[in-house]
Each structure stands twice: as structure tokens, then as C-alpha cells.
Amino acid sequence: MGILYELGSYGPIIMLLLSWFLLWDNKNLFFYYTVGIFANSILNIILKGIIQEPRPLYDKDKVKLALTYTKQYFYQDGIPFNIFGMPSGHAQSSFFSVAFMYFALKDKNLLYFYSLFSLLICYQRYYFNYHSILQLVIGAITGLSFGYFVYQLARDKIKGRIREKPDDFGPI
Numbered sequence: 060m061g062i063l064y065e066l067g068s069y070g071p072i073i074m075l076l077l078s079w080f081l082l083w084d085n086k087n088l089f090f091y092y093t094v095g096i097f098a099n100s101i102l103n104i105i106l107k108g109i110i111q112e113p114r115p116l117y118d119k120d121k122v123k124l125a126l127t128y129t130k131q132y133f134y135q136d137g138i139p140f141n142i143f144g145m146p147s148g149h150a151q152s153s154f155f156s157v158a159f160m161y162f163a164l165k166d167k168n169l170l171y172f173y174s175l176f177s178l179l180i181c182y183q184r185y186y187f188n189y190h191s192i193l194q195l196v197i198g199a200i201t202g203l204s205f206g207y208f209v210y211q212l213a214r215d216k217i218k219g220r221i222r223e224k225p226d227d228f229g230p231i
Contacts, residue, residue: 067183070176071152078156081164087217088163095209099155102205103148103198112145115191147190150198151205153177158206163213 066073075096082089157173160166181199184190190198 063179063183064187066176067149067180067187070180070183071149071156074153074156074173074176078160081160081169085163088213091209091213091216092159092163095159095206095213096152096155098209099152099202099205100148102201103146103151106146106201107143107148110145111143112194114144114194115188144190145194145197146201147181147184147194147198149184150177150181150190150195151202153180154199154202155206155209156202158203159210162207162210 078092078096079089082092153173154177157170157177160173161170177199181190181195184195185192
């Protein structure tokens with residue numbers, strides 16, 4: 060299928076591994092990123108179950124028939140493929156990484172790279188008809204929001220309680 064297919068399919072995993080590498084020296088941010096990316100995946104599954112909007116590549120009647128018999132997966136190339144596509148899990152996880160990594164490291168070059176890579180992932184998902192534009196946009200917004208939220212949790216926890224430093228020459 061080509062490099063576009065491979066980069067789009069495995070893009071979120073590539074971003075996860077790169078993020079782990081970049082955060083390795085900061086154990087707190089590493090921990091929050093790891094927990095956050097898995098919580099983000101769970102959030103995506105929950106949202107797909109609630110919204111239940113099928114992927115554009117499936118016939119609506121075929122989806123309705125599959126759901127009648129409680130089948131939520133079709134097999135594509137021998138791999139189970141979820142019927143539902145709203146929001147896009149690839150867009151959500153890649154944009155989660157964009158938000159968290161930018162706020163964690165404050166590196167604009169990394170922001171540009173992650174953003175372009177995430178847009179490439181979204182383009183691949185649209186090009187191969189796995190998601191509609193709306194599914195990709197909602198996934199990106201959800202990922203950005205959740206990434207920022209998890210970073211804020213990490214920042215508040217890392218900062219801890221702020222208290223005044225005792226005076227060096229004051230009474231004990």
C-alpha cells in the first residue's frame with residue numbers, strides 16, 4: 060500500500076515511542092503521558108460506543124444488520140476493524156501527543172513536527188476512507204483537549220504545595 064499507508068496506520072505508535080524517548084529523563088511527565096495516552100484510548104472507545112457513527116467505507120444497511128446481531132467489528136485483512144469511526148482514534152491519540160508534548164517541553168520545532176505528522180495521519184485516514192472529515196476534526200479536538208487536561212494535572216501535581224521559604228536570618 061505504500062509509505063503513506065504505513066505512516067498513517069502506525070503514526071500514533073511512532074509518536075508514542077518518540078514521546079517516551081523525549082520524556083524519559085522526566086519521570087513525572089513520562090508517567091502522566093503514559094497514563095494519559097491509555098486513558099485517552101479508553102475515552103475514545105467510550106465515545107465511539109456512545110455516538111455510534113459508522114465509518115464512511117461501510118454501507119449503512121450492512122452496519123445496521125451487523126449491529127442487529129451485536130457485531131461491532133468487521134475483518135479487514137484479517138484484523139478486526141471497529142464499525143464506528145466517531146471520533147477518529149488515530150486523530151485523537153496523535154493530537155493528544157501534540158498538546159501534551161508541546162506544553163511539557165515548550166519546543167516549537169517539536170510542535171511543528173508533531174502537528175505535521177498528525178495532519179499526515181489524518182490525511183491517510185481520510186484518503187483510505189476510514190474516517191470522514193468530521194470524525195477526524197472531532198478526534199483532533201478531543202485529543203488536544205484531553206492532552207492539555209492531562210498536562211494540567213501533571214503540572215499541578217509536579218508543582219506540589221507552594222509555601223513560603225523561611226527567613227535565613229530570622230528567629231528559629
